[in-house]
Amino acid sequence: MPREIVLSNHRMYIGMDNNGNIRDLFYPFVGMYNHLSGNKIRTGICLDIQDEKKYFSWLDSDVWVKEFSIHTESQNYIICYKHSWLDVKLVQSSTISKKDDIYTAEYTFYNGTNHAIDVSVFFTHDLNIDESDIGDTSFYHPAIKGIIHYKGNRVFLFKAKGNGGLLDQYACGIKGFAGMQGTWMDAEDGMLEMNPIAQGSVDSTFRYHFHCYAKESLKFYYNIVASDTIQNIEKINKNLLSKDIKQFDSIHKKNTDTARIDADKLYQISKDMVLAHVSENGAIIAACDSDIMETNRANYCYYWPRDGAHIASLLLQIGEKEWVEKYLNFSIGIYEKYTPYFLQKYRPDGTLGASWHPWIYQGKLDKSFQQDETALSVITAVQYLKTYPKSKEKSRIVNNFLIPALNFFCEHIHKSTSLPLPSWDLWEERRGIHFHTTCAALGAFRDVLGIAEAICLDKKLISQYSKVYAEMKLAFRKHFWDTEGNRWFRCLFLDEHDNLHPDYTADSATLTASLMDLDVEDKERCNDNYNFLKDKLQIHSDIGGFARYEGDYYFRRSEDYPGNPWIISTVWFGLVADKLGLHSEAEKCLDWCVYRASDTGMLAEQYHPETGEMLSVSPLTWSHAEYMFLYQKLRDK
Secondary structure (H helix, E strand, O other): OOEEEEEEOOOOEEEEEOOOOEEEEEEEEOOEEEOOOOOOEEEEEEEEEOOOOEEEEEOOOOOEEEEEEEEOOOOEEEEEEEEOOOOEEEEEEEEEOOOOOEEEEEEEEEEOOOOOEEEEEEEEEOOOHHHOOOOEEEEEEOOOOEEEEEEOOEEEEEEEEOOOEEEEEEEEEEOOEOOEOOOHHHHOOOOOOOOOEEEEOEEEEEEEEEEEOOOOEEEEEEEEEEEOOHHHHHHHHOOHHHHHHHHHHHHHHHOOOOOOOOHHHHHHHHHHHHHHOEOOOOOEOOOOOHHHHHOOOOOOOOEOHHHHHHHHHHHHHOOOHHHHHHHHHHHHHHHHHHOOOOOOOEOOOOOEOOOOOOOEEOOEEOOOOOHHHHHHHHHHHHHHHHHOOOOOOHHHHHHHHHHHHHHHHHHOEEOOOOEEOOEEOOOOOOEEEEHHHHHHHHHHHHHHHHOOOOOOOOHHHHHHHHHHHHHHHHHHHHHOEEOOOOEEOOEEEEOOOOOEEEEOOOEHHHHHHHHOOOOOOOHHHHHHHHHHHHHHHEOOOOOOOEEOEOOOOOOOOOOOOOOOEEHHHHHHHHHHHHHOOOHHHHHHHHHHHHHHOOOOOOOOOEEOOOOOOEEOOOOOHHHHHHHHHHHHHHHOO
16 A cells, blocks of 8 residues: 655654555664554544444544645645544644654544534554564553553654543553454444553554534644653653644644645655655665565665665755765765675665575676666766865765776676676666666766866776776677667676677666767667667556566566556656657656656556556655656756
């Protein structure tokens, strides 16, 4: 289920699904750790209507019709829950503090009936702290009047308060163990058992109760507070209600943006989404949507140097110097440990991430890596040095990253062709000599040589890099062009006799030469390759868009299409179309992204080619960054 709401302050990250449930709670890094691990923070309501019976329902049930909206200026997400047959509604406004690790939801209950209603709102918390249910504790804190869950240095407070009601019941209990389902079961009869503490695999539920007269409304607040000690939680709690009221008073003054998502609004949301996925330490996380674990016990909560380089380049373009510098410090810190190249991916704390790439090939050690990840990172680092030539990090970037990386590129050469030796491809699916990897390596050499004088590059290195660059560029034009098909090969495979065998699969990755301006002298080839790919990868359905490559198996939903349409590949077609002067085609690609966005502006990785259903993860940080690239390109004209 895609995320409809994402809130982040670079330490605490909240993700909510399209039923209004909180599904992701990360702290203290974006992407690490998810203290819900696929579970939910869920809300239910019991309505005791005067002269009628009680009605209990969970907000994620079909009893409540949900409408989502976003106010971009205040980054305030709105969910309106309308009861399907009672004249009542609950409006939830959600935000997260930039300074403190506090999530706040302001709730306004509207009673449109002619009867007074006793309202009981139940919040249930099903945590696995540090992604494990072993050794957790939940307890009711009477001085705070809230529930605390803790384990080690992870402490979470959950509470509700307002001027017209009170948290009057609670329960802490065992869940998912010895036949225990959890305290949420107690809520369904409108009463809780008041158990004050539980340890092990635990959950908690509390009730916030108030009386609402006919045709009236009442407001209250719900908080999640994260810290490292209970003592800090107690300090933060002291002025929580006054802070919440003041914060939402400020938000409501800005809430004037109610229009449907358009290109301009999606650009602003995309900027917020990109920044939301940058952790305080500079790690740029691919996606935090934990539902991907339903198809594989793995997720996208990693820093990929490939994604990171693209996204950091975008951040550089929009003037986010602080975050780019944090990113470079983080990524180069990793590189210094794993010289001379990046491995596939890393956890948000900089340690090595999970992988499916083997470390053995033909019986010999072959460390799994994608050379393009290192090369793309070089390109982004050079862009930073060109933008900020007096950076204090200049020496470290040059001596600890650029030079070691390019020295390795000079060694990692297939001698008989002058192309890079085999590594894993952009899509992480096959090992070979790839078009995209070669383009990235060429871009890295070109860009470093372009600032050689500014970084005082040694003359011997300049000579060496220039020679390798010239030879690789000639080899690139010679070996990757299909003279019969008038298109680029996506890959060249080496056999045991060192012979090259081209991969004829149509792949959007072969747009890279145009995207990196490596085909300045090949305008005709650029045009021919674009037309070839358009013919092969365009999705001819009501959904439209472009697939990654022909025969893409990842989340494949139909054999009638080359694959599912992706935001990334569709944007690439738009960028190249614009370069070729096909401006109307480029605008169509931009419009396609806008049309695919959710009501709150979330962009997924890919979509069902017939239904438009979001597939894989949503939001994907790279999707939002690529949309911004295309928007800037078309709107800067």
